[in-house]
Every structure is written in structure tokens, then in C-alpha cells.
Amino acid sequence: MTFWQRNQLRIAPFYFLAPGLMLFLIYVIYPIIDSIWVSFHEWNGMSKDLLKADGTPKNWKWVGFGNYIDLFQDEDFYVAFFNNVRWLILSLLVIPLGLALALFLNQDFKGMRYIKSLFYFPFVINLVVVGLIFAWFYNPKYGLLGQAFSGLGLKPIPILSDELYATYGIIFASFWPSIAYTMIIYITGLTGINREMIEAGRIDGASGFKMLWHIILPQLKPATLIAVVVTIVGALRSFDLIAIMTAGGPWGSTKVLAYKMYEEALFNFRMGYGAAVATILFLLMDIYIAYFLYNLFKNERGAK
Amino acid sequence: MFPTPIQKASLKINITYKVLLIITLVLWLLPLIAVMMTSVRTSGDILKGNYWTVPTEFALIENYGTVFKLGNLARYFFNSLVITLPTVLGTIVLSSMTGYTLAVHRFKLNFLVFAMFIAGNFIPFQILMIPVRHLTINLGMYDTYWGLIVFHIAFQTGFCTFFLRNFIKELPFELIESARADGATEWTIYRKIIIPLTLPAIAALAVLEFTFIWNDYFWCLILSQSEGTKPITLGLQTLQGQWMSSWNIVSAGSVVAALPPVIMFFTMQKHFIQGLTFGAVKG
Numbered sequence: 001m002t003f004w005q006r007n008q009l010r011i012a013p014f015y016f017l018a019p020g021l022m023l024f025l026i027y028v029i030y031p032i033i034d035s036i037w038v039s040f041h042e043w044n045g046m047s048k049d050l051l052k053a054d055g056t057p058k059n060w061k062w063v064g065f066g067n068y069i070d071l072f073q074d075e076d077f078y079v080a081f082f083n084n085v086r087w088l089i090l091s092l093l094v095i096p097l098g099l100a101l102a103l104f105l106n107q108d109f110k111g112m113r114y115i116k117s118l119f120y121f122p123f124v125i126n127l128v129v130v131g132l133i134f135a136w137f138y139n140p141k142y143g144l145l146g147q148a149f150s151g152l153g154l155k156p157i158p159i160l161s162d163e164l165y166a167t168y169g170i171i172f173a174s175f176w177p178s179i180a181y182t183m184i185i186y187i188t189g190l191t192g193i194n195r196e197m198i199e200a201g202r203i204d205g206a207s208g209f210k211m212l213w214h215i216i217l218p219q220l221k222p223a224t225l226i227a228v229v230v231t232i233v234g235a236l237r238s239f240d241l242i243a244i245m246t247a248g249g250p251w252g253s254t255k256v257l258a259y260k261m262y263e264e265a266l267f268n269f270r271m272g273y274g275a276a277v278a279t280i281l282f283l284l285m286d287i288y289i290a291y292f293l294y295n296l297f298k299n300e301r302g303a304k
Numbered sequence: 305m306f307p308t309p310i311q312k313a314s315l316k317i318n319i320t321y322k323v324l325l326i327i328t329l330v331l332w333l334l335p336l337i338a339v340m341m342t343s344v345r346t347s348g349d350i351l352k353g354n355y356w357t358v359p360t361e362f363a364l365i366e367n368y369g370t371v372f373k374l375g376n377l378a379r380y381f382f383n384s385l386v387i388t389l390p391t392v393l394g395t396i397v398l399s400s401m402t403g404y405t406l407a408v409h410r411f412k413l414n415f416l417v418f419a420m421f422i423a424g425n426f427i428p429f430q431i432l433m434i435p436v437r438h439l440t441i442n443l444g445m446y447d448t449y450w451g452l453i454v455f456h457i458a459f460q461t462g463f464c465t466f467f468l469r470n471f472i473k474e475l476p477f478e479l480i481e482s483a484r485a486d487g488a489t490e491w492t493i494y495r496k497i498i499i500p501l502t503l504p505a506i507a508a509l510a511v512l513e514f515t516f517i518w519n520d521y522f523w524c525l526i527l528s529q530s531e532g533t534k535p536i537t538l539g540l541q542t543l544q545g546q547w548m549s550s551w552n553i554v555s556a557g558s559v560v561a562a563l564p565p566v567i568m569f570f571t572m573q574k575h576f577i578q579g580l581t582f583g584a585v586k587g
Contacts (some may be wrong), residue, residue, distance in 0.1 A: 005489075009409065016405035020398035020461045021417065027458035028424045031435035044329065045438075089329070104328070107310045107321070117573050118329060121336065124565040126519035128537045129558045132544060133335045136551060144338070174361040188577060190306065198306055216306050233426050241520045261430040266526075271434050278430040289426045293419055295422055300415075 032282070039067055039275035045265070067276035076252055077277070080260040083167050084236060084284075087256060090171050091178065091235040095227050098182025099220075103212075105183070106190045116187065123180035131244030134173035135160060160246055163253040170241050170254060178234060183226045188221030190216075229292055236285055257281045342520050343367055343555035350552050367556040371543065376531060377557055380539030382532075387535055388416075388517045392510050395464050396456040399504065402461065403468030404498050408480060410553045418469060424462035429522055432459075437526050452535075456517055464509055471505040472498060508575040515565040515576075535559045 004011070031109050046059040105116055122130070138159040140146040146156035159169040193216060201215045217224075239258040242248060248255040248263060255263070257277055265274030312323050330337070342350075346363040372379045406418050436455060437446075445451035475498070483493050499506075521537040528534055534542070540554075540561045547553040569576050 008490055013405045013409045013411045013414075016401045016409075016490075016494070017417065020402040020465065023398070023454070023458035024421065024424065024461055027439070027455055028432065028462065029420065031432040032427065034435040035431045035433075045434075103307055105325075106307065109311065115325065115329060117570065118454070119332060120569065120573075120577075121566065123331065124515050124519075124520065124569045125336075125562045126537050126565070128521055128540050129339075129562050130335075132540070132554060132558055133339055137335065142549075142551065150491070174451070184577060193306060211306065229426075237428055239429070243521070243525070258428060258430050262433065265434055266429060272432075275434055278428065278433065281428045282431040285426055285428050289423045292426065293423060296422065297415075297419075 043271040087235040094178040102186035127240040342381035380536040382533040391456040399464030421462040
């Protein structure tokens, strides 16, 4: 036996992991660390090596927690932060709504399979299309909403150009694909339900909500966990619809942290400041990542 | 089954259910129906404000012709394909390797590496934005297909590794052991045993990844800008800028942009759902 053959099992992980792990380290892990590092600097995105006459870098300066201090005094930051909170809280509605729709659709007769897949559609359509559709729907002059208002003899509200309503308008648009997603998760969850327990419940006289609460929901726990994680991550990541429907406006009222970061870095050339926003968003998300990994770790231990 | 199968209920309830089902479906897809109807309307119809009536005249060929010819849509569509297909392939090759070794081999950092791949799925894109953009510029890949492809492969490898590792872990381990006893190398086992058995999971992932990458908007915004590289999500937005109130043209563009994932989804529905709800049943 050659050395290679004898040590195969020990060597194998390295070459199987190498390509994927290397790319992941370069494009995901390193950038996280780099972003945090950038957040302690003032940087306009230009070359870091260019020096001024006194020998200090021209475009790159250490400012410690300066960016974070600025951030906490920036009114815009609070607008974005509370918009994220709105997204988060309202998005949670998607879970019961998806469950309700899943229960409504959980029937089995000829053709039902196709009807179900038509219900899944909004999830596979890209958010640019969703954003355009809803922007049009809200348009006070041409949109269906505006026409409905006029039809009722009311003055149409320009949802997306009204500071009060714009964020809610975008969140509502996001419901369409998100409900489709949670519904898919629950429909699959429902097919895995233990039939005997349902029968036993029926014999005990449980039905409707009682059955749902005591017998069905406990069994749907894994589905609910996935739905919660997906919804929360989605709410904190919300960016596409905002960029498409309002570009953060009117007057910055629909910005969320993700959008503010993008704007500071790419339009105001404040990389350090943008990185600080991203770091805060990252820390918020870490809470959920930790929770998810903890759950997973517990399950792995349990399985052994 | 819960709720009670409708077949067991009275005829009246059956009919009510089916009528409600159709109404819900129409309401649910109303935005899409409107877009499809608008995409065949004439400009005259649009000017008159006939948005929600049956089109008086059909302009299917004109509208779709316009988006393809003047709106450069064919180019965006092509760009999207050139970015999406290699990404899906690359991601699956890399993650089937990492997934295999994480599922089968024992080594010290196994769980740590696995946890890292999973955690990567949940991070906000913004924390990667500045460094990835600069890295791509420095590598000379900004505004090229490769810039987007390589980044997407790297990022998606996290999710796919998670998915495939768990799938491979469920395969009967005896198969691998007996192959080893016959003197097969780990590479042969991966190619001849693992890949064929993992095909259903790979199909599910391929459909899912196709949709993710095709629909990506954020990273195209960060890593591309010219007409020659821009994928269809970004192209559609450009189109909307050009044809501001020509809703029929914008709608035709939207239909084209939405079509590939929809077709993919319809033809490979079973795989798609499996991929999407992976873990929703088993936990």
C-alpha cells in the first residue's frame, strides 16, 4: 500500500473541501471581517495606498468608533431602524396567513395538484416584477387601488409617495411572495401529519380550532421553525422591493438598514459609515443565526 | 388528513368550497392576470385608461417585439442565462464534494466548517457588499459575467452544502463501507456511489438555485452595470425607466423576465417543493 492509499481517509476531507471552502472563505468569511474592519475607518472607496504629502494615507483613516457614534446621532439611522422593526413585526403575520391558506388548500381531488401549483407562483416570480406590479397597483392615476377609491367617490391616496403609508405599501407587496413561501412550507408539513393522531382526536370529539391547536400545530413545529427563520431573515434583508418601488423615498421615509447602507456606500462614498450600518445589521441577524445553530446542534446531539 | 377531506362533506359544502377556491385563486393571481392582459394591450387602450377591461384590440406581437428590439430584452435574457447556468453547475459540483466529505468523513473541524456554511446563509448581504465589490474590481472582474458567477457560486455553496450534507448523511453507510472494503478510493465512491444516489437532491437544488440566481437583483446592482452584462432583473428596471407610462411594454418585459423560473417550476414542481421545504417535515 502506498502512503496515499493508507492515509486516504485522512487526506480526502482536504481535497473535497478545498475548492468550495476556499471560495467561501474568500467571498463570505473574509468580507465579513473586512467589513467590520472598514467600519472603524473613514474611507471613500478610493485606493488605500495613495499617500498625502505627510506620508499618511489619503483616502483611509482610522476613526475608532467614530462611525458608530455618528450613526447613533443620525436621525436617518433611526428611521431605517424602526422601518426594519415594522418589517419584522408585520412580516410575522405572513406565518398565520400562510398557514390559513395551506389549511384551505390541503384537499385532495382531481386537479388540485395544479391548482396548488398556481398558488405557488408568486414565490418564483422575481421581486422586480412584484415591485413593478404593486407600484402600478398603487398608482393613484392608473392603478386599481386608485380606481377603486375613485369608484367609491373618494380621493385616491398616492400610497408610495406618502410618507405615512409608503413603507406599509411596500411591506404589503412583500406579503404576496412571502405568504406563498410559508404556505408551501405548511402544505408540505401538513402531508407529514400523523393520521392516527387525527383519528384519535376525532374520536375524542376534537374538531376545528381545538384540533388545530392541540394536535396539528404541535406536529407542525418544524415547519413553523423554518417559516419563522425564513420570515425574520427575509424581513431584515428587505432591500429589493424598496429599491424598486420607492428607492428609499419619499424623503428617505422607506429606508431600511440594508438600503441605507447601500446608499451611504455607493452614492455618498462613505464606506466606513456604510460598513458600520452593515455591521449593526449583521449583529442583529447573528442573534437568529446563533439560535438556529443552537437548535441544529441540539438535534445533532440528540441523533447520536 | 386535516382539515377533513372535502369528499366526506355534503354536496352543498363541496360546491361552496370549489367556488371559493376559484375565487381565491383568481384574487391571488389577479396581479399576474392584470400584467398578462396589459402586455397585449395597444397604447391606445392604455391612453384611454382601459386597464381592467378586456383588451379592445390585441397587440401581442407589437408589444413583445418592442421589448425585444428596442428594449434590448433579448440581450438581458441572454446575460441572465449565461450567468445562471454556470452558477448552478459550479455550485452543485463544489457543494456535492463538500457535502459528501462533511457527511461521511470524520475530522476535527467537521462541525465547525458545517456550522460556518450554514451561518453564511443567514448573513445580510450588506456585510459582504463593500469587500466583495472591491475584490471583484481588483480582480478585474467588475461588470463581467465571471464576477457574478464566481461570487454566486461561493455564496450559494453554503446553502447547497447544508442541503446535500444532510441528504448524504441519510444514505445507507454500509454501501460506502463495502466499497471501501473492495478497495475503492474516496474519489471513486464519491463519483460512482454518492453522485448517482444523490441525484434527486441535486435535481431539487438545481431548480431552486436556478430560481434564486435568475431572480437575483442585489448582486447585479453591485457587480454589473453595462448593457453587455446586466441580467434581466436589472434590465427590466432599465426598461421601466425608458418606457415610464407605457405599461403595456413594461408588462410584456415583466412576463418575459418571470417566465423561465415559472416554466422551470411547473415542469419540475415535485423537485422544487422537495428542495424548498427540505427540513420542514423532518426538522
